[in-house]
Amino acid sequence: EVQLVQSGVEVKKPGESLRISCKGSGYTFTNYWIGWVRQMPGKGLEWMGIIWLHDSNTKYNPSFQGQVIISADKSITTAYLEWYSLKSSDTAIYYCASTEDGNFYWDFWGQGTLVTVSS
Amino acid sequence: QSALTQPASVSGSPGQSITISCTGTSNDVGTYRYVSWYQQHPGKAPKLIIFDVRNRPSGISNRFSGSKSGNTASLTISGVQAEDEADYYCSSYVSSTVYVFGSGTKVTVL
Numbered sequence: 001e002v003q004l005v006q007s008g009v010e011v012k013k014p015g016e017s018l019r020i021s022c023k024g025s026g027y028t029f030t031n032y033w034i035g036w037v038r039q040m041p042g043k044g045l046e047w048m049g050i051i052w053l054h055d056s057n058t059k060y061n062p063s064f065q066g067q068v069i070i071s072a073d074k075s076i077t078t079a080y081l082e083w084y085s086l087k088s089s090d091t092a093i094y095y096c097a098s099t100e101d102g103n104f105y106w107d108f109w110g111q112g113t114l115v116t117v118s119s
Numbered sequence: 120q121s122a123l124t125q126p127a128s129v130s131g132s133p134g135q136s137i138t139i140s141c142t143g144t145s146n147d148v149g150t151y152r153y154v155s156w157y158q159q160h161p162g163k164a165p166k167l168i169i170f171d172v173r174n175r176p177s178g179i180s181n182r183f184s185g186s187k188s189g190n191t192a193s194l195t196i197s198g199v200q201a202e203d204e205a206d207y208y209c210s211s212y213v214s215s216t217v218y219v220f221g222s223g224t225k226v227t228v229l
Contacts (some may be wrong), residue, residue: 005215033220037220038167039181042210044122044123044206044208044220044221044222045159045165045208045210045220045223047210047217047218047219047220048221050218059169059217061120061218062120075154089229095147095164095165097165102220103170104151104153104155104170104171104212105153105155105167105170105210106155106157106165106167106172106210107167107170107176109165109166111164112164
């Protein structure tokens with residue numbers, strides 16, 4: 001069974017850096033894409049970007065380009081979402097999701113990581 | 120790339136059918152058959168309920184159905200039940216920004 005397990009709750013100050021993770025299991029990791037989704041408090045879902053685990057080919061939503069870095073380490077079947085300098089507006093729940101290469105829907109989801117940025 | 124347009128809320132009595140629309144443009148919904156729908160209960164991760172416009176994943180009730188006409192996709196819940204009360208989001212593939220979500224619809228079962 002495919003499972004995505006995300007890292008735990010984070011509380012950070014503005015200007016700090018952060019990397020959260022999404023570990024996959026139960027499937028051939030390199031045949032899949034991982035996507036990251038933001039959900040700000042009380043708001044809807046927003047696509048941030050996706051990464052193909054085979055070769056780390058990454059595509060960003062222009063709204064998030066330059067704001068975050070998406071990466072992956074296929075040796076440990078883990079994808080990452082990283083910030084170099086957090087802002088209070090980065091406070092949100094971040095979900096990872098997966099889809100097999102060639103599909104265009106996201107059938108497995110992580111449990112979400114709550115990131116709170118506050119001084 | 121703006122979010123796809125969904126009604127903010129839709130409601131219905133148990134057993135009734137409700138339909139949620141998802142309006143995009145010729146750059147997304149109108150061009151690609153890659154529209155999917157996600158159900159999100161409070162405090163939970165989204166769950167895929169429809170993919171490729173009208174297909175249901177294994178284990179999803181056949182009360183959920185999808186369709187598309189032009190730039191608008193639709194999700195219909197036939198015989199809505201209390202457990203269907205949740206937020207629903209459509210999503211479309213877009214070659215430029217890869218994917219876009221709809222604005223989300225809160226379904227209330229009266």
